[in-house]
Amino acid sequence: MRTPPASYRNAPQLPSGDEIHLDHVGHFVDGAEAASMALARAGFTPTPASVQVNPDPAGGPPRLTGTGNVCAMLRGGYLEMLFKTADTPLGAEFDQARARYPGLHLVAFAIADAAASHRRLEEASFPMQPLVAMQRPVDTAEGPGIAAFEVVRLAPGVMPEGRVQVLRHLTEQTVWQPRWLDHPNGAQCLRSLVTVVADLREATDRFSRFTGRPAQMAGGASRIALDRGSLEFVDVDTWTERWPALAVPSLPFMGQCVIEVASLDVLKRCLEAGGFAPQSTGGGLSVPFPPALGHGMWTFVASPE
Numbered sequence: 001m002r003t004p005p006a007s008y009r010n011a012p013q014l015p016s017g018d019e020i021h022l023d024h025v026g027h028f029v030d031g032a033e034a035a036s037m038a039l040a041r042a043g044f045t046p047t048p049a050s051v052q053v054n055p056d057p058a059g060g061p062p063r064l065t066g067t068g069n070v071c072a073m074l075r076g077g078y079l080e081m082l083f084k085t086a087d088t089p090l091g092a093e094f095d096q097a098r099a100r101y102p103g104l105h106l107v108a109f110a111i112a113d114a115a116a117s118h119r120r121l122e123e124a125s126f127p128m129q130p131l132v133a134m135q136r137p138v139d140t141a142e143g144p145g146i147a148a149f150e151v152v153r154l155a156p157g158v159m160p161e162g163r164v165q166v167l168r169h170l171t172e173q174t175v176w177q178p179r180w181l182d183h184p185n186g187a188q189c190l191r192s193l194v195t196v197v198a199d200l201r202e203a204t205d206r207f208s209r210f211t212g213r214p215a216q217m218a219g220g221a222s223r224i225a226l227d228r229g230s231l232e233f234v235d236v237d238t239w240t241e242r243w244p245a246l247a248v249p250s251l252p253f254m255g256q257c258v259i260e261v262a263s264l265d266v267l268k269r270c271l272e273a274g275g276f277a278p279q280s281t282g283g284g285l286s287v288p289f290p291p292a293l294g295h296g297m298w299t300f301v302a303s304p305e
Helices: 032-041 089-100 114-123 200-211 236-242 264-273
Strands: 021-028 050-054 063-073 078-084 103-110 132-140 143-153 163-169 187-196 215-218 221-225 230-234 253-261 279-281 284-288 297-302
Touching (some): 021 089, 021 163, 021 187, 032 063, 032 078, 063 089, 114 143, 114 163, 200 215, 200 221, 200 230, 230 236, 253 264, 264 284, 264 297
Parallel strands (some): 021 078, 103 163
Antiparallel strands (some): 021 103, 050 063, 050 132, 132 143, 279 284, 284 297
């Protein structure tokens, strides 16, 4: 495993070899319009809404997966706002997750070889589903395009934290279009996801096996460093000590997303203009998610550069 760069801004978007990146996190939201407005108010540049489909193996028309999305594309990873589009198994999973709490319920990791990742997870004793091809239509500056992926999925219920998956991007240029990468708030890269769990050791060990990366334990928290980005797990007491005003709605809880920005001063002005009251926290700035994006917290940190 290579040493992660001091800043993720200039790292390659997609992994190579056996690298694994924190690719994106997903909010489960009510609808596209409210999510877009909430992202814009926080200084992100939202993409147009897109409805996700699966290709028909028999050659028929694409079939709805059950969700669509609006995204904030970053120079390292992205933020995804998922909304329901159909009563499918994926749509039912969406409803069940939102019944626990509205907010973050998805974390995805990018790899370079989906088949090899699927085999590795089987060898690590994870119950698996077959590899699946997914795509969604996207508008590009040149006209209609397709965003396509190979997705490595675990069996339902294996990861109680939410939808935890690995994917291989097949169409980098249509997903990370230059026109969506600049944000008024200076957001650059997805840095970390913090999840509150009931059994810190068990969750940490499971995600360490899942990512193939070692973990570091420290009191009521643990951390898994990836080739880009990281995962952190905390127990309820540690979360409550950090964020006494933000209650844990249900366990497990994907509660905090850490994002690298170009300038905290620019970010602060942007958030305040959007009606947020950022709180200084350990060298960064934190705000609760706007209500349309659910229950949880953004923490923004400055690029070391």
